[in-house]
Amino acid sequence: MQSKHRETSTTNAHSQQSAVQAASVQARQRQRIAQLEEKLEALELGRVVKEKQANYYAAQGRAIKCIVALFDNIEDLVAEIDRRYEGGNEDHTIDQDQLQIGYVTLSTTLPWLYRNGSEMEHNEYTQMLKMLWQGADSARGDNTSKLKALVSEWVNREFKPDSPVDSNDKHTCGFSNDACGRLLCPAKLDWNNPVVRAGIRDCSEGYIVMDLSFPAYLYDGYTANPDDLEEGLFKGKILIQGYKAVFTSPSSAKDVEGDGDGADIIQNNRRARKSFNGAKVKKHIVQIINMKKVTPRSIAYIMCLAPWSRCTVQGQQASQVVEKVFGRSHRNDISDVAKARMSVNALAMQRAQCDDAAFDSA
Template sequence: MHAFCNVQTLLTNGIVLLSEEASDNDESLTAIERREYAIFRELLRMVPGLETRLMTSSEEDVMLIGELIQKGVNGARADDTKGMKSAIIDWITPKGQSLNPHIPRNVKSGRGFNHERTGALLCPAGLDWANTETRMKLVNGQIQVAGDQWPIFLYANYTYDAEDPWNGLLRSGLLVSAYKHIFTSPSSVDQEPKATRSGNARIHGMRAVTKASIAYVATQARFSLTSAQVFSRTDLVTDSERFYSTIVELLDDLEEKDEVDQLLTWWNRQIFPLYSDLERLPTKDSALARIRQKRAEYREMSA
């Protein structure tokens, strides 16, 4: 639901609003407060018994609960960061070829704009990595890349269309591999999704791709490609929190709903083979269709 929220603050503020019977759409709340309260309510839905526990606990116990949840969040994120640091080298290496120079799977110093391959993937959409002057400015830091300057690897086939910036956005094969690695299993990356498979997401009750999970995977993949050593939300060099937040803001923008709905449908088909965005009508002349037809006729006769 959100990768960078402060759990303790979320719980403290959420309990107050819950006791006041506020709603996610309460006009007295700011946009940020509404968003945080929606995250809090989703957390209550995800964890059975948490609402009762929070509302009957002392302030000290609430702090302890927050610390435990935050510890779990931080640990899970660290595991994802560690696992992807190694795996992403396989995904960016062309099949049957090798990277030149070689990038060690567990060393980050040679990544980022220091390497031709990772530099090309991290190059902000709209800039030309093939341009020698641009490349040198990225390498030596003359061009500082802010979090809202999204890299080309977010796009399908690593191609950016300035006239249609939605075209291919957040649909790259690299992102799909990263998503499967975290939310299904590392072994599922090179396999077709199977309807019988129960990945990590399904085991934990996740039945569809969320906007926040796409932004989270993009943030983890971006960090793995950089030369930064330690993942930090406040690191001004990688600017990870701003990067994550700007993607979430776009996906939550109601004016972009049509494009976002299409994007989510595309993602669900990549990750969840049983997902259907359409209400399936029973096959014509099937027994089910006939039963429903008879039921409708019976209702008309009884009316």
């Protein structure tokens, strides 16, 4: 009887011990699962944070080529500032001065860049610059595609050419198209003159289109006053439409009359960021960087994109159009006298004369 009781007690003890061991194993397993869940949550949170950070840098980067520098990268801008800091007050080239201006503009446009960059490791800093530049490249591609269709539509609607501009057919664009040629024609020349049209199309002497000539589409009414080349400059309807389409939205370009000073463009940044039904509206460049005013570099950006999108010359690619209209490939072929008569230099001379007259009358 006692032996049977001892056996029963031993069995119960083993059962209790097994139960305790099982409970201990389950507890450790639950603890391990909880630890793994915490690690997974941390990894997921880190992924989300990195993704948000990457999206933020890409969004901020969309403003770089629009406002800061169309062709220079951030590393070149920073390198120029470092060179000046180390080299003292030596003479600088025009290109180096442009890089310095670009860095100043970059610091104003993205004021957080220097602070964040100085606190990062080199690898993190390099990755940040990469994401900024990806955003810049993406914006340029998006803007080019956007204007390619919009500008063709605007030209066809306003000028109703016999041969409509087709954004997908380069042979209907550029100087071969009467409407596009009228807009790209140097403001001091008369596109209605058949000699002028033939000279421009053949790149004849006296009719070479280059960066020293303001194209007609920059002017209000697409016509310049030769006695006052500043009158109406940068107030061309299509130029302002392109500016609005890029910096705010294509819909904001529909009501442009071409006689504003750009204030209405920035006014979009002060409007409510939700639509009437409360849905969120995608931010545009003006909102992303809190842009306060129209800047010279932002105008230059649209000046380059507009002819690029609209006016492909026969047998040429879009990048060649920008070089043809604003490039310097023919600069050495033109005399100094001819260059002085071109609208950019002529305007500078008119300004100098006005300044001299104002000084003499003071």
